[in-house]
Amino acid sequence: QETPDSVVDPSFCGSFTKSEPTCMMHHQRPKKMVAFEGALTGRRYLGCPVQQDAGVNCGVVEWVDGPWLEILQRCLARIWDM
Ligand SMILES: [Zn+2]
Structure with a gap:
């Protein structure tokens, strides 16, 4: 899955410290x-560390x-349409 646009959040950033995955x-x-990004906004994920x-x-x-x-996904989608 492609990396969505992301935002840096101080409470969830840096490297994932466990060796897996x-x-x-x-x-x-x-x-x-x-x-x-759209309906994905705010979802935390672990992503490839290589700069795009x-x-x-x-x-x-x-x-x-x-x-x-x-319901939240629909609201987010509407906000991103504005
Ligand atoms: Zn990678």
């Missing part, structure tokens, strides 16, 4: 990130938060 292509410890402008970024390693409630 690692990203698919580089086998590196993923970065803790918070999505900032420095090579291939292999995307989402693992979602920390499951999908938001549908």
Whole structure:
């Protein structure tokens, strides 16, 4: 899965410290990130640590938060349409 746009949140950032899981292509410890894109906004995930402008970024390693409630997803989608 492609890395969504993300925002840095001080409560969830830096490297994921456990050795598992690692990203698919580089086998590196993923970065803790918070999505900032449409209905995904605010969902925490572990993502490939390779910068998108420095090579291939292999995307989402693992979602920390499951999908938001549908009602919230619809509201978020509307906000992003504004
Ligand atoms: Zn990677």
